[in-house]
Amino acid sequence: MEMPRPIPQPLVELIAQRFRVIGDPMRIRLLDHLRDAPSTVGELKEALDASQQNVSKHLGVLHQAGIVSRTKEGTAVRYAIQDESVFAICELVCGGLRQQLDELDALLGGQSEATS
Amino acid sequence: MEMPRPIPQPLVELIAQRFRVIGDPMRIRLLDHLRDAPSTVGELKEALDASQQNVSKHLGVLHQAGIVSRTKEGTAVRYAIQDESVFAICELVCGGLRQQLDELDALLGGQSEATS
DNA sequence: CACTTGTACAACGAGACAGTGGTAGAGTTG
DNA sequence: CAACTCTACCACTGTCTCGTTGTACAAGTG
CATH class of the missing domain: 1.20.5 (Single alpha-helices involved in coiled-coils or other helix-helix interfaces)
Incomplete structure (x- = not known):
């Protein structure tokens, strides 16, 4: 992994954004739980004692960043670590x-x- | 580096805070420049085309996080990568x-x- | 001792982001 | 088809952070 020096501005923004995505306590806890086992929103909501909307939103952020994957399972959606x-x-x-x-x-x- | 599972809440906060410190474009650019050579606020201000106050503030954040070190040099202060x-x-x-x-x-x- | 240079700190306004409530869509069950 | 469950999206609000402005402090210079 060679890094161009100095790091070009767009790449700097990308890196910073990436760090911001991970730099949230709730999302770290979500990742920590997903590491044990892929889970649905409902399961994570119970495990972390958070609102469904909040869990869903954070999972959305992680998914958009390509860190977790989504899989439909009937009426539920199972999230898993992707990166x-x-x-x-x-x-x-x-x-x-x-x-x-x-x-x-x-x-x-x-x-x-x-x-x- | 063994990680306790699940990660205790205080540690989660610490990790998140750490990521936030690095998750800023200006600070990434500061670190990138400091990697080349330890520099003073004035030098970094010129290199990054930013205000002196802004550079000083971000360096303060990095220093408080223990990522850079401070060394007084007469009237100037030289910052260097510590971590x-x-x-x-x-x-x-x-x-x-x-x-x-x-x-x-x-x-x-x-x-x-x-x-x- | 004034003046210049280099740095840090406090306060303010603008903008971004997290959390919540409400709601709509998809799938299952009777 | 109606009712229920699970999830995602939208709008609102409070909070945090960034960048700037103004200022104070320390050190060197005339």
Whole structure:
């Protein structure tokens, strides 16, 4: 994956939009559940304790971004992960977070557990 | 990097926030330039043709997120990449984008090269 | 000590986005 | 065909964020 330098403006917009799509707590939780098993709107609504409209809307965003797939099943619609790379991305982010926490921990650990 | 399943709510918020920080065109361009060389606010302001206040604000966001570092240099402040993982993340996103484009291309390519 | 340069902070208006209520369409059941 | 279930779309509202303007602070320069 070679990246042109500097990154052209349209690509920057695409990347930013992509990050925005994933950068929502509700959508992250939806993806997390879909990773376990493809689900319908109703199932996710129950699992996340959210409104049907809200779940449907977020799934629509994820679907339009090509991250999840839709399959009609009689009267219901089953959603499934289509772009597995989002989880790799998530884990990289978690790695960055963990690294920061570790550094912070090292700084504080060397001194004391005073604060609080 | 093992991920607890389901991802606890506070972690979900953290991840989402992280994505939001990166999910801004201006900040992506700042990171792109900082990748070439650590720079001051003034240099980035010139390079990106943006206002000093705007550049400073976005750099502040990136710094608070621990993605860039600050170093005073006399009257100026030099910013540098601190968390290199953002580029790996970016390239994963680009990979996902490319894959989608390829799939779309395959679908259209099988038919015709009509559009444009 | 004034002046210039470089940076950060606060406040404001504009725009985008998330969540909710209402509603319409598709499919199943009696 | 009528009633019910499941889902998607539309409009509205509150909230957040971006970019700009104005200003304050620090450091070097005459």
